[in-house]
Amino acid sequence: MKQMILRDIHKIYNASKPNAFHALKAINIEIEKGEIVILKGVSGSGKSTLLSLMGGLSKPSSGDMIVEEENIAKLPDILSSRYRHEKIGFIFQSFNLLNGLSVEQNVQAPLMLSHLSHTYIEEKVMRALDIANIAHKKRQRVSDLSGGEKQRCAIARALVMNPPIILADEPTANLDTQNSRLFIEMLDTFKALGKTVVVATHDVLFEEAKAIDRYIHMKDGEIIP
Numbered sequence: 001m002k003q004m005i006l007r008d009i010h011k012i013y014n015a016s017k018p019n020a021f022h023a024l025k026a027i028n029i030e031i032e033k034g035e036i037v038i039l040k041g042v043s044g045s046g047k048s049t050l051l052s053l054m055g056g057l058s059k060p061s062s063g064d065m066i067v068e069e070e071n072i073a074k075l076p077d078i079l080s081s082r083y084r085h086e087k088i089g090f091i092f093q094s095f096n097l098l099n100g101l102s103v104e105q106n107v108q109a110p111l112m113l114s115h116l117s118h119t120y121i122e123e124k125v126m127r128a129l130d131i132a133n134i135a136h137k138k139r140q141r142v143s144d145l146s147g148g149e150k151q152r153c154a155i156a157r158a159l160v161m162n163p164p165i166i167l168a169d170e171p172t173a174n175l176d177t178q179n180s181r182l183f184i185e186m187l188d189t190f191k192a193l194g195k196t197v198v199v200a201t202h203d204v205l206f207e208e209a210k211a212i213d214r215y216i217h218m219k220d221g222e223i224i225p
């Protein structure tokens with residue numbers, strides 16, 4: 001089953017202004033459910049722009065993006081935020097955690113607006129912390145964690161809603177080699193959980209990963225063979 005179909009996607013920043021910039025050009029991609037895909041390309045080739053479209057953080061200038069049979073290209077903002085909440089787990093290079101809060105509180109954050117019972121939320125949080133190997137630090141403040149631990153907290157937060165899709169933008173950029181390898185091993189876990197994963201990276205360590213199904217190479221906003 002196709003998880004994501006992108007048809008003739010263009011993204012023009014500052015359209016109709018003198019500084020208009022054509023960041024994505026005629027992108028066509030089909031990603032199967034459970035596939036693990038790496039987006040490669042030099043800085044400025046359009047990887048982050050593409051991830052932000054896939055994650056419903058921004059809209060394409062034209063083209064269709066079908067995710068689980070819903071065209072997300074023109075969703076109104078309220079439905080885009082629901083799409084992100086239900087379908088996407090984001091992992092960023094800068095972790096984007098709330099530093100003053102504990103690991104557990106950070107992982108709980110996406111569930112706080114739900115009407116789920118306290119016990120159910122606790123179960124979901126514990127499961128995500130266990131999968132990401134960070135349960136032992138659950139009461140520690142994020143500001144007191146190492147870089148690798150922050151990344152594991154970010155992974156737990158990305159998993160807590162049990163989203164079908166994980167999008168990671170340069171997830172190892174701020175990690176040392178050992179923690180980068182731990183992140184890369186996590187791809188096996190995502191695969192076992194049936195997640196569809198798209199990672200934008202130029203980290204060559206990913207080439208060691210067996211879980212990767214496909215590389216997509218980008219250059220100047222286009223997909224190259």
Ligand SMILES: Nc1ncnc2c1ncn2[C@@H]1O[C@H](COP(=O)(O)OP(=O)(O)OP(=O)(O)O)[C@@H](O)[C@H]1O
Pocket residue numbers: 013014021023041042043044045046047048049050200
């Ligand atoms: N908000 C914006 N307004 C104007 N131009 C932008 C904007 N965001 C990105 N761009 C431009 O679009 C191009 C693609 O940027 P993008 O961040 O997608 O590249 P990338 O491949 O992810 O790069 P990196 O590896 O450095 O993160 C770049 O030339 C960038 O300057």
